[in-house]
Amino acid sequence: MGNPNCGKSSLFNSLTGLNQKVGNFPGVTVDKKTGQSSLDAAINSTIIDLPGTYSLYPRRADEWVAYRVMMGVDEDIKPEMVLLVADASNLKRNLLFCSQIIDLKVPVVVALTMMDLARSKGIEIDVPGLERELGVPVIPVNPRKNKGIDALKKALAQTAHLNATSPRRDFISNKELAPEAVSGVQRLFPALSDYASIHYLINHENFPLPDATQNSIEQLEIDNKFNPTKSQAEEILQRYTRIRQIMQQNVVEPDPLQKKLFTEKLDNLLLHRVWGYIILLVTLFVLFQSIFWLASYPMDLIDSGFGSLSGWLAGILPEAWWSDLLLNGFLAGLGGILVFVPQIMILFGLITLLEDTGYMARISFLSDKLMRKVGLNGKSVMPMISGLACAVPAVMSARNIENKKERLLTILVTPLMSCSARLPVYTILISLVFPDKYFLGFLSVKGLVMMALYLLGLVMALLVSYVLKFMIKVQEKSFFILELPIYRAPRWLNVGTTMIEKAKIFVLDAGRVILVISMLLWFLSSYGPSGRMHSVETKYAQLKEAAKTDDEKAELDRELSTEKLENSFAGIIGKTIEPAIKPLGFDWKIGIALVTSFAAREVFVGTMATLYSVEQSDDDATLRSKMQNAVRADGTKVYTLPTALSLMVFYVLAMQCMTTVAVVKRETKSWKWPLIQVGYMTFLAYVTSLLVYHLF
Known part of the structure; x- marks a missing residue:
């Protein structure tokens, strides 16, 4: 356990050896994470990384997760020991x-992180003295460099071998806050500490207790005139009084008038009311330019490699249903997956870079003013990014957002942000209709279009939130408090x-889904x-x-493939829905892709690969060239600029992801909101695509 942004997830990864997401901003851990660690030859431990929290007075959904575990009322987790992570550079708050x-x-063992940062601030900590005052082991560690981990494991093992003894003395005199009420609770629960008894008085309604017990605690509050707010305020004051004494005795702090740290100087520029926003736009611009610029070479290599492999296999394999399945089902689907891996890797690498350096939290800070105007707040930026x-x-x-209305609005608009699953769709369509041109020698046209699609999703998310804020009637005050982490050099290994x-x-x-659907589509289209x-x-x-000539026979073979596809099961499905999507510029093959990509958006590419592989006999042609050459019944090209733009806009705005629908249902605990979400996004996608197609 520990405060957000204190190095808790890094330490968890170091102890367990699991590769988990470690972001350099508050709120990265929103659920319980579990891993195994061997403390010594005799002890194997299960370590659970609980969500970060600043105190035992929860407000957010993720803080309640940690709180319920610590109060012993979580059904799944009963902790035997707490490894408490504390930031040495912010010791007063962490204590x-x-x-x-x-x-x-x-039983508690304290891991003291950020010691190097504390030293850079001029803070010196007497660790043995701090250990005496707290009455628990205190071990300095640096998870990023794997320092102090062995000593920490030893301390954990020793605490376990001592039958996990709990601290001998209270930090403050908790019982004096409400003597009679605390004694009454302890008669009901003899094993509770004085402090845990106070929390039962404050939050018992949120604990799974029998009605008779709930009534008894309620009566204790009434009989003893227990005031939760007053007790909490008095407790915090007493704790900080004691913490100040400990700090004076064991911590040497620098003169507050010393020169500003590098982080503060950099924030003067990056959080500037004008330059901050310009730098943010430039950062996003570079990100989207890089997705095309860096990924183009490996993508072309993979695409041509699969085209050559298909052509070579077609020349050596016999004509049979299984070879057709291998080439036009399995291999076409696999190529549709692997060709986009470079772009996925580059996108995630750049986002991790922003998180690791500490800039991602600044984006939240910069965005708060804009977000409030549309019913959200700065914390909504993290889920949206x-x-x-x-x-x-x-x-x-979005569990990190305390305000219920802002949390619900964030959940409802976040799927409008273009996820990595849409990236393959955008990439293939942009490459079909936009040239490889550069403005000023370095501004890629394709990169600019890509950025425009991402900005469209963001703008629509803000507009929808603005409209919905008047429709969702939840009255609750909203506060935006964010801890800005220091700037750090990125951990390239982590990236x-x-x-x-x-x-x-x-x-x-995603590949499993794409391959299964590709082979199912091969059957339906064959x-x-x-x-x-x-x-x-x-x-x-x-x-x-x-027919008299070979050319005539070859042309008839192509026409036969096309007509067989149109009369296949897939063709019948596509032709059935074609009247509804024809006004958007889509043909029946695109219609099939819209249906199949509801399983996962990236299935669009696999669907196109399978349909065009079944229809066209040119096995060594790439998917891009097959789509480039696709024509309608009247001989006009399918993928013109209006059709491609209409299709891209549809994918920006449509809710085509079953998994997201299921998660929204789980988070909102109702089918009402996911159904509203699917409804408004489908309507928005259809109307906007219709306008774009006819405008162009």
Whole structure:
């Protein structure tokens, strides 16, 4: 446990060896994370990383997770020991939470992080003296450099071997805050400490207790005139009085008039009311330019490699259903996955870089003023930026927002942010209709279009939030308090690990879905009602007999492939929904992709790869060239500028992700909000695509 941004997740990763997300901003840990660690030859431990919290008075949903565990009322987790992480550079604030945990009378070991930062600030800590005052082991550690980890494990093991003894003395005299009421609670729960008894008096309504016990505690409050607000205020005052004494005796702090730290000087520029926003826009611009510029070479290599592999296999494999499945189902789907891995890796690498340096929290600070005008606050920016990677964890991270209305608005608009699953769709469509041109020699046209699509999602999210804030009737005051972390050099190993992990997740998780749907689509597009398919084959068999030249026969083969696809099961589905999507400029093949990509947006590319592979016999052609050459029944190109723009806008705004719908239902505990979300996003996508298509 520990305050947000104190190095807790880094220490958890160091102890357990698990590769987990470690962001350099408050609120990265929004759920329980579990890992195994061997403390010594005799003890294997299960370590649980609880959400960061500043005190034992929870307000946010994630703070309640940690609080319920510490109060012993969580059904799944009963902690035997607490590893409390404290930031040495902010010791006074961290000791408040530390003292509260100690007074719960659970075995505690304190890990003191950020010692290097404390020294750079001129802070010197007498660790043995601090240990004596707290009455628990205090171990300095540096998880980023793996320093002090062995000593910490030893302290944890020793505490465990001592049968996990709890602290011997209270930090403050908790019982004196409400003597009679505390004694009454302890008659009901003899094992509770004085401080835990006070929390039962304050929050018992939130604990799973029998009605008779609830009534008894309620009566104790009435009989003893227990005032929760007064007791809490008195407790905090007493704790800080004691903390000041400890700090005076054991901590040497620098003169407050000393020169500002580098972080503060840099913030004067990066958080400036004018330059701050200009730098933010430039940062985002560079991010989207880099996605195209850096990824173009490996993407072209992968794309041409799969085209050559398909052509080579087509030349050596016999004509059979299984070779057709291999080439046009499995290989086409696999190529549709792997070609976009470079862009996914670059996007996640750059976002991790922003998190690791500490700039991501500044984006929240800069955005607060704008966010408030549309019903959100600065904390909404974190889920929305996370939505650039994936909407699922982004929606979950909205738990950090205390205000219920702002949290609900954030959940409802976050899926409008363009996630990495949309990236393959944007990339293939942009490459079809926009040239490889550069303004001023370095501004890529494709990069500018990509940035425009991401900005469209952001602008729409803000507009929708502005409208919904008048419709959602929740009256609750909102405060925006954010701890800005110091600027740090990025951990390149962490950036590299994140890029590899996200690529693996994309290939393995999204890839499985894409491959399954690709092979299912191969079946649906290769087979159809026997009567229809037989009629088509008979028709073209007669035409081939009448054909005189090889060119005529080759043309008839192409026409046969097209007509068989149109009469297949997939073709029938596509033709059925075509009238509804034709006003948007979409044909029936795009219609099939819209249906299949509800499983996952990136399935669009796999669907196109399968449909065009089944229809076209040119096996060594890339997906881009097949889509470039696609024509409608009247001979006009399918992927014109109006159609591509309409389709991209549809994918920016439509809610095409079953997993996100399920997570929104779980977070809101109702089907009402996900259904509203699907409804408004589909309507918005359809109307906007219609306008874009006819405008162009």
